[in-house]
Amino acid sequence: QKEVEQNSGPLSVPEGAIASLNCTYSDRGSQSFFWYRQYSGKSPELIMFIYSNGDKEDGRFTAQLNKASQYVSLLIRDSQPSDSATYLCAVYNNNDMRFGAGTRLTVKP
Amino acid sequence: GAGVSQSPSNKVTEKGKDVELRCDPISGHTALYWYRQRLGQGLEFLIYFQGNSAPDKSGLPSDRFSAERTGESVSTLTIQRTQQEDSAVYLCASSRWTGGPGELFFGEGSRLTVL
Numbered sequence: 001q002k003e004v005e006q007n008s009g010p011l012s013v014p015e016g017a018i019a020s021l022n023c024t025y026s027d028r029g030s031q032s033f034f035w036y037r038q039y040s041g042k043s044p045e046l047i048m049f050i051y052s053n054g055d056k057e058d059g060r061f062t063a064q065l066n067k068a069s070q071y072v073s074l075l076i077r078d079s080q081p082s083d084s085a086t087y088l089c090a091v092y093n094n095n096d097m098r099f100g101a102g103t104r105l106t107v108k109p
Numbered sequence: 110g111a112g113v114s115q116s117p118s119n120k121v122t123e124k125g126k127d128v129e130l131r132c133d134p135i136s137g138h139t140a141l142y143w144y145r146q147r148l149g150q151g152l153e154f155l156i157y158f159q160g161n162s163a164p165d166k167s168g169l170p171s172d173r174f175s176a177e178r179t180g181e182s183v184s185t186l187t188i189q190r191t192q193q194e195d196s197a198v199y200l201c202a203s204s205r206w207t208g209g210p211g212e213l214f215f216g217e218g219s220r221l222t223v224l
Binding site for chain 1: 151200215218
């Protein structure tokens, strides 16, 4: 069974703080890793993806990947109330795109 | 339209009835996924189509569930003899295959309620 695990939250941070979202996966052969954001009642939308070990930055977002530890994370700097949503980690291997249950983030003004 | 289109957006049915959900992917997207999302839960993989290859049906929860796709066009997800536990939002996503997975573009989902 290919598992993607996330803390369900809720994670609450004050506006302007750094939000840290974590994800672990069981399939060691996984090749690509994605973070999607889902607002309540809406469909998921891609924030960023990462393929290689290390950090990848895009604006206020940084994805971190450690394949040896089977761990991927998303940091959101200068969190805004508009970042309040559920963040879904997705892991890809051989046609198989599996999602975690998501972490619900609330950014308080 | 330019996005993934799903229909119906809402479906209320009685237990035991069959339902058919439709997904029209973005033109040119060869990969198509179906997921199920129960209230407050994550996305549960159901089935994957890639071009003319045999679909990956490993996520279908029972033989009451089936899906079809003709080439790289519309897909239909059929649920026979619906049960109350089938109530969920069914999300379809498509992707342009470029030697690996690209971004998944999701439709708005079909919300199924089984009474």
